Amino acid sequence: MTRAPATEKGRATRERILQAAAELVAEKGAAGMSLDDVRARTGASRSQLYHYFEDRNDLVRAVIDVTTDAVLDVQGDLIGRLDSWAAIDRWFDALVAFQVERQGRGGCPIGSLAGQLAEQDAGARIAIANGLERWEAHLRDGLVGMKARGKLRKDADPAELATATMASIQGGLLLTQVRRDPAQLRIALDAARANLHQKGKRR
Amino acid sequence: MTRAPATEKGRATRERILQAAAELVAEKGAAGMSLDDVRARTGASRSQLYHYFEDRNDLVRAVIDVTTDAVLDVQGDLIGRLDSWAAIDRWFDALVAFQVERQGRGGCPIGSLAGQLAEQDAGARIAIANGLERWEAHLRDGLVGMKARGKLRKDADPAELATATMASIQGGLLLTQVRRDPAQLRIALDAARANLHQKGKRR
């Protein structure tokens, strides 16, 4: 049978494979990651790949989860308490700073996978949706808290605000990636911030 | 030599190949489109592919351009005169309606290619950037006109507003695609609209 490692050694092997696969997907895209690449980078044998993963798709889906973990991890504390304007500003600034550092390369590691996999593999699409949901939940929770403390107008809908903000983030990252210009994300986030502050309900 | 067809017949062949390639990229992703797929769908021989295109990458880049044409074309008149609130609302409504019709599938044909190609092929990245720029230019032009006619506040920056709006569109489409829920785009566009109306300058 495949899948869950029973020993510590097995767990380490699985981890090694998964880590290498995630790197390769980030470097060469999901379609560009080959099992031979993974083997070359880890020294693992074919048997090991198929011992810990059903098949290629299973590995890719695991990569999505591990990539989500990494994205949330890199945002660290910032994302944990998004319940004040100052915290949100710090978070936005960090997102932009990260893109400046990377010179606009790479886009969103999760969002990029959407275009690559959403229409090709239903399981992958769900995994990506889950990843984005985990992300969005942090913001939504923060906004709920802010509303409770009267920092948001009374008829504001934290869920919708969180969604609109995520859209600005993803779109801003996409434009940043394609144009190699972090200012694109800055502009999108400034607009997202204004929308959060927005006082009047529309539509 | 390759490239430009000299006769009408040649032009038709090139067009047939390009059309099939664009369909296949839309269906199976850029990496999933194989030259044999194109051959099968068009009945073209290998020589024909390499007669009209340098290589696979050249074909993909041509697909990007033709896809951009199609995206702008489908938005037809709506996109030509985005110089009133009513026109913008009609445009947004049409974008959402289109996603409802497609049940949230597919995302943005251009934006999806970004995640697939931006980091793998510099030429493709440029082509995508050009495509998005052509799109954004329509909105920017409309906003410039609105500002001239006093429909936008005096210190509004049409270029930045257009960029922020494009980010909302792309992000909204990405969320719609991943979640199979056109309401995601609706929410993003409502926020974009509010931002366009925005009176106060921030930052």
Add this chain to the structure above:
DNA sequence: CATCTATTGGACTAATTAGTCCAAACTGTT
């Protein structure tokens, strides 16, 4: 130690891939 399971090596298959090349067929021009 004996045994059972987890882990690993690696040969092998079968299919698909992009790209090259040469000769044939077609088309318009003189």
Add this chain to the structure above:
DNA sequence: AACAGTTTGGACTAATTAGTCCAATAGATG
């Protein structure tokens, strides 16, 4: 009809791909 350039057919190469299978080894457990 003869010629020149364009277009086409398709065999061929060389590389890469995911996946299967069997036997060997390592490690834990009684």
